[in-house]
Amino acid sequence: MPPKLEDMTMDVTGTTWILVADGDQARxxxxxxxxxxxxxxxxRHMGRTGGDYPKAAAHGATVHDRAGHGQHGAGERAPHEEAEDRFLERVAESLADPARRGLFQGLVxxxxxxxLGVLxxxxxxxxxxxxEGSDxxxxxxETADDIRGRLRKVRAKA
Incomplete structure (x- = not known):
């Protein structure tokens, strides 16, 4: 049985939120x-803060971080990576309440x-x-117009 015409039309209603982030800021x-x-x-702009960095702890051996002048304990992750992950987790969590309240119906x-993996x-x-997708x-x-263009490409791939 062929699909009905109303099933074939694209839904143009509803708000889509586009989260654009890196390890330092989110828009x-x-x-x-x-x-x-x-x-x-x-x-809703967010930036990484000092609270995202791990607390200093007493430890034995240290390693020099090749990404800068930092040191961290042997077997631990670099502090800047931990800070990025904590920030990105905070960004992701900030979407929970708006999603439950129905402020957006789609997310890219x-x-x-x-x-992207952490988020x-x-x-x-x-x-x-x-x-709905990711890039x-x-x-x-990038500007809002640039993001709009990227959004079209994400949807074209889906």
Missing amino acids: LFEERQRAGDVREIED IMAPPRA RQALPKAAHALL PHECVR
């Missing part, structure tokens, strides 16, 4: 109508591959259920 954009304008939700994540893993169930690229400094 949130919204598209209120599919294929419509994309605008930044500026009051754009982040470098490592950050996807930390995404609360309510937000994960709304995930594994660094684009946190």
Whole structure:
């Protein structure tokens, strides 16, 4: 039996949130109508803070970090990686309440591959259920129009 015409039409209602992040900052954009304008939700901008860094602890052997002048205990992760992960987990968690309240009906994540992996893993169930797709690229400094173009490419792949 062929599909009904109403089943074949694209749903153009509902708000899609586009999370654009890296290990230092996160920006949130919204598209209120599919294929419509994309605008930044500026009051939802997040940045990594000192609270994201691990607390200093007494330890034995230390290793010099090749990414800078830092040192960390043998067998531990580098402090900057821990801080990035904590920040990204905080970003992901910030989507839980808006997802439960229905502030958005679709979610797309754009982040470098490592950050994308952390975000996807930390995404609360309510937000994960709304995930439409992702883009594994660094684009946190791009404009709303650039993000709109990336969003079209993510949807074209789906």
